[in-house]
Amino acid sequence: xxxxxxxxxxxxxxxxxxxxxxxxxxxxxxxxxxxxxxxxxxxxxxxxxxxxxxxxxxxxxxxxxxxxxxxxxxxxxxxxxxxxxxxxxxxxxxxxxxxxxxxxxxxxxxx
Amino acid sequence: xxxxxxxxxxxxxxxxxxxxxxxxxxxxxxxxxxxxxxxxxxxxxxxxxxxxxxxxxxxxxxxxxxxxxxxxxxxxxxxxxxxxxxxxxxxxxxxxxxxxxxxxxxxxxxxx
Numbered sequence: 001x002x003x004x005x006x007x008x009x010x011x012x013x014x015x016x017x018x019x020x021x022x023x024x025x026x027x028x029x030x031x032x033x034x035x036x037x038x039x040x041x042x043x044x045x046x047x048x049x050x051x052x053x054x055x056x057x058x059x060x061x062x063x064x065x066x067x068x069x070x071x072x073x074x075x076x077x078x079x080x081x082x083x084x085x086x087x088x089x090x091x092x093x094x095x096x097x098x099x100x101x102x103x104x105x106x107x108x109x110x111x
Numbered sequence: 112x113x114x115x116x117x118x119x120x121x122x123x124x125x126x127x128x129x130x131x132x133x134x135x136x137x138x139x140x141x142x143x144x145x146x147x148x149x150x151x152x153x154x155x156x157x158x159x160x161x162x163x164x165x166x167x168x169x170x171x172x173x174x175x176x177x178x179x180x181x182x183x184x185x186x187x188x189x190x191x192x193x194x195x196x197x198x199x200x201x202x203x204x205x206x207x208x209x210x211x212x213x214x215x216x217x218x219x220x221x222x223x
Contacts, residue, residue: 031211033211035214040199040217040219041216041217042115042117042201042203042214042215042216042217043154043201043214044214045211045212045213048211088153088154090212092209092210093209095209096208096209097159097161097167097208097209098144098156098159098169098208098209099209099212101153101154102153103152103153104153106151
C-alpha cells in the first residue's frame with residue numbers, strides 16, 4: 001500500500017533555531033496535510049496543501065507541496081519551546097477513503 | 112463550539128473486560144475514524160465510517176468493534192479478544208472520506 005516516509009525521525013535543537021523536515025512518497029498525492037501532536041493530545045491540523053508547487057505559511061510555519069507531487073516540506077523558523085511535539089504528514093490514500101499518515105518527526109528543543 | 116469530544120480522558124479496565132470508548136462530533140461531518148497510537152509510534156487505523164450505518168475495517172481491526180447508528184457518534188468497543196489493548200485511542204472526523212481530518216483529545220486506555 002501507499003506509504004509516507006518522514007525525515008528525520010527525531011530532531012534535537014536549540015531554542016531559536018530553524019527546523020526543516022520532509023515527507024516523501026513513491027506515489028503521487030493530490031493533497032498534503034501537516035499535523036502537530038502535543039504530548040498526550042490529539043493531532044492538530046497545521047497546514048493543508050492542494051496544488052503542486054504551493055507554498056503556504058501559518059505564522060512561523062511554512063510548508064511546500066513538491067513539484068513532483070511525491071514530497072512535501074515543513075519549515076519552522078525561530079523555534080520556541082511550545083513547538084515541541086510530533087509532526088505528522090498525511091495525504092489521501094488510494095480510493096481517497098482515508099488518509100495515509102507518515103510515522104512522524106519528533107521535535108525536542110533545548111532551552 | 113464545534114468539535115470532537117472523547118470521553119473519558121483516562122480509562123482503566125481489568126483484563127478480560129470489554130470496554131467502550133465514546134466519540135461524538137457536532138461538525139456535521141459524514142466520515143469518522145478510530146486510530147490507535149502506542150508510545151513513540153505513529154497512528155494506526157482501526158475502523159472508519161464514511162456514512163451512517165456503514166463502516167469498514169482499517170489496518171488493525173482485530174479485537175475491536177464499532178457502530179455508526181447516528182451521524183454524530185462513532186463508539187469503539189475494545190473486546191477481550193484484543194491481546195494488547197493498552198494504548199492511546201484517537202477519534203477523528205472529516206467532511207467527506209479522504210478530506211482533512213480533525214481529531215479529538217484522545218482516550219488513554221490502561222488494562223490491568
